[in-house]
Structure formats: structure tokens, C-alpha cells
Amino acid sequence: MTAQKLAAALQGKLIVSCQAPPGDPMRETTTLVRLAQSAVAGGGAAIRANEPAVVAAIVEAVDLPVIGLWKDGDIGVYITPTVRHALAVAEAGAAVVAADATDRPRPDGSTFAELVEAVHAAGALVMADVSTLEEGVEAARLGADFVSTTLSGYVPGTPKQTGPDLALVAALRASIDIPVVAEGRINTPEDAAEALRRGAHSVVVGTAITAPTALTARFVAGIARP
Numbered sequence: 470m471t472a473q474k475l476a477a478a479l480q481g482k483l484i485v486s487c488q489a490p491p492g493d494p495m496r497e498t499t500t501l502v503r504l505a506q507s508a509v510a511g512g513g514a515a516i517r518a519n520e521p522a523v524v525a526a527i528v529e530a531v532d533l534p535v536i537g538l539w540k541d542g543d544i545g546v547y548i549t550p551t552v553r554h555a556l557a558v559a560e561a562g563a564a565v566v567a568a569d570a571t572d573r574p575r576p577d578g579s580t581f582a583e584l585v586e587a588v589h590a591a592g593a594l595v596m597a598d599v600s601t602l603e604e605g606v607e608a609a610r611l612g613a614d615f616v617s618t619t620l621s622g623y624v625p626g627t628p629k630q631t632g633p634d635l636a637l638v639a640a641l642r643a644s645i646d647i648p649v650v651a652e653g654r655i656n657t658p659e660d661a662a663e664a665l666r667r668g669a670h671s672v673v674v675g676t677a678i679t680a681p682t683a684l685t686a687r688f689v690a691g692i693a694r695p
């Protein structure tokens with residue numbers, strides 16, 4: 470699919486992230502496929518999913534574009550950290566490969582520009598997961614098709630917030646021409662609508678829809694006696 474066609478399909482729409490952390494009972498391929506099917510039934514416009522085997526199973530099971538990634542570890546650059554990871558996600562059938570586009574060193578010594586080139590050569594699009602305005606501007610210059618605020622709050626020096634980084638959404642929207650995706654800590658439908666008002670092209674929601682362990686813990690903390 471071309472970037473223009475996909476962007477048109479996702480404008481103003483909800484992308485549902487169907488992931489589960491290591492050790493979580495939901496981290497099982499058929500369970501994650503069911504989550505993706507539920508996202509389809511509820512009106513989601515695309516799925517974001519982790520790991521080639523899960524991406525492939527969801528591509529097979531649902532008729533929506535899949536934004537794939539491959540998390541490896543949880544420190545430094547861990548979202549699709551190398552060209553090898555990116556190509557495996559593209560080969561699994563993802564329409565879009567999401568990858569860390571921060572300015573930190575990548576484990577294979579490659580550059581984000583090389584990843585973009587390799588993914589495009591494999592026939593997929595690229596979503597740049599960034600933590601700052603500068604990274605988003607650079608990712609757009611390097612040929613990313615979408616920029617997402619995924620990593621704001623998770624990279625040292627970026628604001629720790631309980632909700633989405635709406636200031637980053639607005640700043641990116643004012644600075645680059647490619648679609649800006651709001652992602653990270655979108656906790657409510659109101660957060661999602663506000664992100665669109667602030668200039669997001671689409672919104673990605675994960676935890677608030679697909680993470681019963683984290684949601685249960687949130688309620689448990691909410692009713693704990695002080």
C-alpha cells in the first residue's frame with residue numbers, strides 16, 4: 470500500500486496496539502489474535518503488534534493494516550533496533566514497520582536512514598517512534614512515512630506524564646508534512662479526541678484497551694487504603 474493510501478485510511482482513526490509484556494498471561498499468539506479481532510469488531514482502523522510470528526498471525530486473521538514492530542530487550546534502543554529486526558517484521562506481512570528513531574546508538578551500528586531504505590526496498594512503510602520534536606523532524610527528513618510520539622516519557626530527558634504528550638503532537642504537526650500519530654498513555658476516549666484536535670492524524674491506544682493486567686493493577690491501586 471502507498472503511504473498516501475494508508476494515510477487516507479487512517480485519518481482521524483483509532484489504531485489498537487495488541488501487545489503483552491514478557492511474562493504476562495496474555496502473551497500468546499492466539500490470544501493476541503483474538504484481541505486484534507476484538508479491535509476490528511469495535512471499529513479500530515489498524516492494529517499495532519509486536520514480534521514477527523504474532524504480526525504474521527494477525528495479518529492472516531484480520532483484514533486491517535498491521536503496524537509491526539519487534540521489541541528486543543527494554544533498555545536503550547529496543548523497538549525494532551536493527552535492520553535485521555525490521556526486515557523480519559516486513560517479511561511477516563506488516564504494512565508498516567515501526568522502529569525507534571531516537572538519536573541513540575543502535576545495537577548493530579546501523580542508522581535510521583539505513584533502516585528506512587531497507588524497509589522501503591522490502592515494500593513496507595516506516596513509522597518512526599520518536600521522543601522529541603528534533604527526532605521527528607529528522608525522521609521525516611530521512612524518509613519515514615509516519616511519525617509517532619511513542620517514546621516520549623520513556624527516554625531520559627523527556628517529560629514524565631500520566632497522559633499523552635500533546636505538546637509534542639502539536640509541535641510535530643506544525644513542523645513536518647508526514648502524518649503525526651499520537652501514541653503513549655492515551656487513557657480515555659477524551660484523551661484520544663484531544664490528541665486529534667491538537668493535530669494528530671491518528672491515535673494508537675494500547676494499555677487502555679488491550680492490557681487487563683495493567684488495568685486491573687490500576688484499579689487495585691485506586692482502591693488501596695492510604
Ligand SMILES: CC(=O)N[C@H](C=O)[C@@H](O)[C@H](O)[C@H](O)COP(=O)(O)O
Pocket residue numbers: 486488538548619620623652653654655673674675676677
Ligand atoms: C514505550 C513503548 O515501549 N511502547 C510500546 C510500543 O509499541 C508499547 O509498550 C505501548 O503499549 C504502545 O506504545 C501504546 O502505548 P499505551 O500502552 O500507553 O497506550
